[in-house]
Amino acid sequence: MILPEPGSWGPTLAIAAMAVATYLCRIAGVALMSVIPLTPHVRRGLAALPGSIVVATVLPLIERLGVAAATALLVAIGTMILRRSELLALLTGLAAISALRALGF
Amino acid sequence: MRARRPCALTQARAFRFWTEMPPEPQTQALDDDAPITAGGIWLGVRKVSVLMPGIVVFAVAFGAAAAAKGLSGLETFLMSAVVYAGVAQLVAMELWRPEWSWGAIAGIAVVTATVNARMVLQGAALQPWFARYSRTLNALHLFFYTDANWLIGTRYRSEGGRDLGVLVGAGVALWLVWVVATMLGYGLGALVSDPRRYGIDLVMPIFFAAMIVPLWRGRRGAVPWVVAGVVALVTAKLFDGYAFIIVGSLAGAVTGAFRDDPA
Numbered sequence: 001m002i003l004p005e006p007g008s009w010g011p012t013l014a015i016a017a018m019a020v021a022t023y024l025c026r027i028a029g030v031a032l033m034s035v036i037p038l039t040p041h042v043r044r045g046l047a048a049l050p051g052s053i054v055v056a057t058v059l060p061l062i063e064r065l066g067v068a069a070a071t072a073l074l075v076a077i078g079t080m081i082l083r084r085s086e087l088l089a090l091l092t093g094l095a096a097i098s099a100l101r102a103l104g105f
Numbered sequence: 106m107r108a109r110r111p112c113a114l115t116q117a118r119a120f121r122f123w124t125e126m127p128p129e130p131q132t133q134a135l136d137d138d139a140p141i142t143a144g145g146i147w148l149g150v151r152k153v154s155v156l157m158p159g160i161v162v163f164a165v166a167f168g169a170a171a172a173a174k175g176l177s178g179l180e181t182f183l184m185s186a187v188v189y190a191g192v193a194q195l196v197a198m199e200l201w202r203p204e205w206s207w208g209a210i211a212g213i214a215v216v217t218a219t220v221n222a223r224m225v226l227q228g229a230a231l232q233p234w235f236a237r238y239s240r241t242l243n244a245l246h247l248f249f250y251t252d253a254n255w256l257i258g259t260r261y262r263s264e265g266g267r268d269l270g271v272l273v274g275a276g277v278a279l280w281l282v283w284v285v286a287t288m289l290g291y292g293l294g295a296l297v298s299d300p301r302r303y304g305i306d307l308v309m310p311i312f313f314a315a316m317i318v319p320l321w322r323g324r325r326g327a328v329p330w331v332v333a334g335v336v337a338l339v340t341a342k343l344f345d346g347y348a349f350i351i352v353g354s355l356a357g358a359v360t361g362a363f364r365d366d367p368a
Binding site: 003005006010011012013014015016017018019020021022023024025026027028029030032033034038041042044045046047048049050051052053054055056057058059060061062063064065069072073076077079080081084085086087089090091093094097098101102 | 155156158159176177180183184187188189190193194197204205206207209210211213214215217218221222223224225226227228229230231232233235236243244247248250259302304306307308310311312313314315316317318319320321326327329330331332333334336337338340341349350352353354355356357358359360361362363364
């Protein structure tokens with residue numbers, strides 16, 4: 001049997017496909033870890049995971065987005081060290097990047 | 106562990122993980138160890154409200170991009186409501202087309218899964234917490250699981266918290282604001298035609314970078330992070346897309362797993 005072309009349902013089906021893919025990503029890690037025994041190695045790996053995710057996400061983005069972005073993120077980290085406030089870090093970071101981009105960096 | 110618990114094995118594992126984690130306080134009661142309270146939900150709403158301004162701007166940018174790409178209001182609404190993943194939605198706008206073949210639909214699903222693959226690891230990282238709750242509840246609250254939720258949950262757990270209400274409150278509040286702000290952006294359309302100018306592309310990277318500070322546990326704990334960063338940089342050089350997040354994170358986790366001293 002051949003499927004009919006999506007036609008006018010195309011956009012809706014594309015959104016549905018994205019929703020299913022995203023939900024599977026959301027539950028997959030939890031489902032996986034509920035069958036993997038939590039040995040000391042796995043436990044240490046999990047403990048190292050959050051920081052690793054953060055660094056692995058941010059560093060290449062800085063590299064791709066350029067010097068201005070790197071400066072903005074450093075400003076945000078500095079704000080966080082001084083004040084421990086995500087909101088303040090966001091504001092100073094965005095202010096830094098807007099200023100740098102306005103100046104042509 | 107108590108025999109009345111339905112899944113004693115997962116309980117025991119979760120218990121072991123929980124007590125051996127260095128940042129966790131050792132003194133908490135082991136009874137009613139799976140709380141989800143109204144107080145927790147409210148705390149989650151308060152915690153996520155700090156991230157809201159950035160998320161609103163992000164959602165407005167997505168709504169504006171969707172309007173520019175010719176999506177209908179209903180389609181834009183549906184995407185924010187059921188996909189609910191900012192970066193994936195913005196990437197989808199790059200791939201959006203007027204006509205859809207099955208191949209294109211499969212393609213956008215694969216790209217979405219690739220962009221969101223970090224959620225697999227984020228879920229795994231907090232699974233010992235979720236293991237205490239029922240499958241139905243986990244299946245429900247994970248629909249609202251996002252980067253922001255993961256950041257809030259990770260920080261809350263590292264401070265010794267264990268009320269799942271925090272994630273539920275943060276997730277649902279963020280979802281509501283995300284959907285409303287998307288439609289706002291859709292209506293405003295061209296007003297934010299150049300989101301880069303205001304650094305909107307940096308909102309999530311800034312939140313991630315800021316997280317390094319509360320996660321910091323001294324230099325020895327940072328060795329896996331260095332490995333994660335270097336591997337991610339190399340992967341980003343070699344491959345397009347977002348594979349670097351997964352490859353780098355896993356490299357860091359494996360490094361952490363096989364170091365002899367406690368992480």
